[in-house]
Every structure is written in structure tokens, then in C-alpha cells.
Amino acid sequence: xxxxxxxxxxxxxxxxxxxxxxxxxxxxxxxxxxxxxxxxxxxxxxxxxxxxxxxxxxxxxxxxxxxxxxxxxxxxxxxxxxxxxxxxxxxxxxxxxxxxxxxxxxxxxxxxxxxxxxxxxxxxxxxxxxxxxxxxxxxxxxxxxxxxxxxxxxxxxxxxxxxxxxxxxxxxxxxxxxxxxxxxxxxxxxxxxxxxxxxxxxxxxxxxxxxxxxxxxxxxxxxxxxxxxxxxxxxxxxxxxxxxxxxxxxxxxxxxxxxxxxxxxxxxxxxxxxxxxxxxxxxxx
Amino acid sequence: xxxxxxxxxxxxxxxxxxxxxxxxxxxxxxxxxxxxxxxxxxxxxxxxxxxxxxxxxxxxxxxxxxxxxxxxxxxxxxxxxxxxxxxxxxxxxxxxxxxxxxxxxxxxxxxx
Numbered sequence: 001x002x003x004x005x006x007x008x009x010x011x012x013x014x015x016x017x018x019x020x021x022x023x024x025x026x027x028x029x030x031x032x033x034x035x036x037x038x039x040x041x042x043x044x045x046x047x048x049x050x051x052x053x054x055x056x057x058x059x060x061x062x063x064x065x066x067x068x069x070x071x072x073x074x075x076x077x078x079x080x081x082x083x084x085x086x087x088x089x090x091x092x093x094x095x096x097x098x099x100x101x102x103x104x105x106x107x108x109x110x111x112x113x114x115x116x117x118x119x120x121x122x123x124x125x126x127x128x129x130x131x132x133x134x135x136x137x138x139x140x141x142x143x144x145x146x147x148x149x150x151x152x153x154x155x156x157x158x159x160x161x162x163x164x165x166x167x168x169x170x171x172x173x174x175x176x177x178x179x180x181x182x183x184x185x186x187x188x189x190x191x192x193x194x195x196x197x198x199x200x201x202x203x204x205x206x207x208x209x210x211x212x213x214x215x216x217x218x219x220x221x222x223x224x225x226x227x228x229x230x231x232x233x234x235x236x237x238x239x240x241x242x243x244x245x246x247x248x249x250x251x252x253x254x255x256x257x258x259x260x261x262x263x264x265x266x267x268x269x270x271x272x273x274x275x276x277x278x279x280x281x282x283x284x285x
Numbered sequence: 286x287x288x289x290x291x292x293x294x295x296x297x298x299x300x301x302x303x304x305x306x307x308x309x310x311x312x313x314x315x316x317x318x319x320x321x322x323x324x325x326x327x328x329x330x331x332x333x334x335x336x337x338x339x340x341x342x343x344x345x346x347x348x349x350x351x352x353x354x355x356x357x358x359x360x361x362x363x364x365x366x367x368x369x370x371x372x373x374x375x376x377x378x379x380x381x382x383x384x385x386x387x388x389x390x391x392x393x394x395x396x397x
Contacts, residue, residue, distance in 0.1 A: 038379065050317040057320045129289050143322055 006194050007133045007200060020196040021133055022076060022190050023093070024203060028124075029069035030094035031185075034256075035117060038098060039110070043181035047107055054153055055110065058242045060186060061146040068139045075135065082273040085267045089252070089260035093189050094220070096179040096247040099256040108170035109178060109279065110159060114210035115154035116182035119218055123126035123210045124203070132201035139230055139282070155221075172227055183237055184246040186211035211237065287340060288314035290322045291332040300332050308333075351389070359385045 007017055039059035046052035070083050097117060102109050125147065128140045139274075161167035186207045188194040198206050215237070219229050232241055245251040294383035303322050314333040324329055338348035359381050381383055 010365075048307055050308060050321060054317055054320050057324060066372060153316055160309065160313070 033066035035098035095184040109174040111157040113176040127205035150172040187248040287336040288333040293330040
């Protein structure tokens with residue numbers, strides 16, 4: 001067993017511990033929720049009926065994962081309205097990778113983005129399998145069971161798109177555009193809090209560590225497809241590789257504020273102050 | 286290219302045809318079929334088969350079962366045997382009777 005003591009339930013955490021757990025959960029939930037919002041834009045617009053259903057299904061998976069993580073934040077007294085519909089968009093902690101709009105309906109972008117995201121997601125879920133926070137451990141397996149499909153989907157598409165010159169050129173354009181934003185997946189919300197997340201064993205691998213491993217996976221694979229990975233030096237990330245907004249720290253692109261405005265529009269228009277529940281609580285399922 | 290999809294609900298059951306998917310190869314066909322035909326109904330396994338590999342013979346060119354009386358095939362003479370000594374015989378008997386009934390329905394429907 002790990003040397004780290006297990007944290008107690010949500011009600012008995014010290015203030016520092018609680019902040020660390022909350023920060024980690026916001027990273028997870030916000031990424032999944034915002035990515036699902038973007039994926040959903042492909043609904044009825046994907047290249048074929050089959051690809052439409054596949055991506056919509058992935059979007060639904062991600063929404064389900066966001067729900068599992070937001071639900072753990074509700075342990076601390078928040079309600080869905082606080083977490084999503086009435087939350088200040090500047091308080092969202094997702095990486096900018098997931099908030100970018102798709103360039104002119106560029107399918108290569110959807111595929112490149114999901115590949116970069118799902119490889120990172122795979123690593124960070126592994127780093128939660130033995131988390132010191134039992135509420136997280138209980139839910140990781142459920143999320144991982146759906147992630148296999150996501151990675152296979154992205155990889156299979158990449159391999160096929162890369163078979164032709166035109167496909168490869170489109171992948172390269174998408175990669176140049178989104179890769180810097182993918183690096184923000186491993187950026188800190190707040191360096192002190194991230195350090196405590198590791199120290200308390202809520203996550204068993206640091207962001208730096210996962211970031212390195214991720215590069216070791218995605219760079220050779222993308223290169224094997226004939227693509228060039230836009231990194232200033234070989235396999236190390238420097239400040240100049242990062243975009244000007246990294247998301248995690250609350251700095252976002254303008255596109256995020258537009259998207260937030262869009263998906264909260266109906267809630268505001270109807271004058272709501274809470275969200276209806278149409279499914280049982282994940283703990284009761 | 287079109288792939289015909291066959292779904293098996295539980296281990297040991299037959300795979301039955303449930304629709305198709307468009308995909309360039311078997312790997313993508315499986316990936317698409319998984320969502321398109323396996324996400325809402327209980328599924329244990331899916332087969333994807335290239336549509337062009339499916340060969341067909343239909344009632345226009347074949348006379349299924351022949352056109353002369355071959356009722357001996359249905360082994361109805363075993364009606365008079367006490368089959369209680371073996372469950373399989375009883376099962377087989379029931380199967381034969383069902384098949385016979387269905388065959389009569391098809392025949393009488395066809396001659397109308």
C-alpha cells in the first residue's frame with residue numbers, strides 16, 4: 001500500500017486538503033464539460049452519419065464524466081447552478097485546448113484535438129487510480145471504461161487521415177494550431193495548490209511527470225504519421241511553446257466567454273435559479 | 286463501403302442481423318458499429334461483414350424445400366412414440382411441430 005495516509009470524507013477535510021481536492025476536481029470536470037460542449041457542435045454536421053454518432057457519443061461520455069466530478073464538488077455544498085450555470089466564466093479551470101472553436105468545421109481539428117486530449121486524460125486517470133481521496137477512487141474505473149473507445153477512435157482516424165497528402169496537410173494545420181493549447185493540459189491552476197495535490201497523494205503523479213510522459217507518447221506517434229510537432233526544442237516544453245492564455249489559471253481566450261454565454265443563454269433567458277435533475281444522483285445509481 | 290452488422294445479445298446466442306454501417310475498413314466498421322448498433326440494446330458481441338461478401342439465393346431462383354411432398358422430413362411418425370424417456374426427443378418433437386406449422390402457413394399463404 002502507499003505510504004500516504006488516506007484522506008477522510010468531504011466533511012472532515014482540513015481547509016488546505018479541501019482546497020486541493022476542489023482544485024483537482026475543477027480541472028477534471030471543467031475539461032470534460034467544455035470539451036463536450038465543443039464536440040456537440042459537430043452534431044448533424046460531421047462528415048458522415050457514422051462519424052456523427054461516434055463523436056456525439058463521445059461527447060455524451062464526457063458529459064457523464066463531468067457529472068461524476070461535479071457531483072463530488074457538490075459534496076462541499078455547491079449546487080449545479082454554482083458549478084456551471086451561474087459560475088463566473090473566469091473561474092473555470094479547463095485547459096484552453098477544450099475551449100477553442102473548430103476552425104471552419106475542420107474535422108482534422110476534432111480528431112487531432114481528441115487524440116491529444118485523450119492521451120492526456122488516460123495518464124491523469126491512471127494517476128487517480130490510487131488517489132488518497134476515496135471518493136475519487138470509486139469513480140475512476142467508470143470513466144476509464146469509456147475512455148478506451150475515445151483513444152481508439154482518435155488514433156484510427158489519425159492513421160487514416162494521414163494516408164493521403166491532403167489529409168496529412170490538414171492534420172498538420174490543425175496540429176500547429178491546437179498543439180500549444182494541448183500543452184496547457186499540464187499547466188498549474190496554482191503552483192502551491194498543485195504541489196499540495198501531489199503531497200497529499202490526491203494525484204499520484206505530478207503534472208510535470210505526466211506532461212513528459214505524454215510528450216514521449218504523442219510526439220513519436222505523430223511523427224510516425226509524417227507530422228511535425230511544433231515544439232521549440234526536442235521534447236521539452238518551454239514558456240515560448242505555451243499560448244498566451246492557458247486556461248488553468250483563469251486566463252481564457254475570447255472564444256471561451258462566447259461559448260459560456262451561449263450555453264448559459266437559455267438558463268438566463270428563462271430566469272432560472274437552479275437546474276432540474278432528470279437523472280438520479282451518481283451515488284444512488 | 287458498406288458493412289452488415291450482426292448483434293449477439295448474450296454469450297452463446299446467435300448473432301442476428303441488425304443493420305449496417307459505412308466504413309472504409311473492418312477496424313473503423315467495428316468502431317462505428319459499437320456506437321451505432323451496440324449503445325442502446327444489450328450487446329455481448331458484434332460481427333461486421335463486408336456487404337459485397339454476402340451471397341444470396343432467394344425464392345425467385347430457388348424452390349426452397351422442393352416442390353413435391355417430403356413430409357417425411359418432419360419425422361412426424363414419431364408422434365406415436367412415448368418420448369418422455371428423453372428430453373431431447375421431446376424438444377426435437379416440438380421443434381419439428383413448430384417447423385411443420387410454419388411451413389404450412391408459408392405454403393397456404395403462397396397459394397392464396
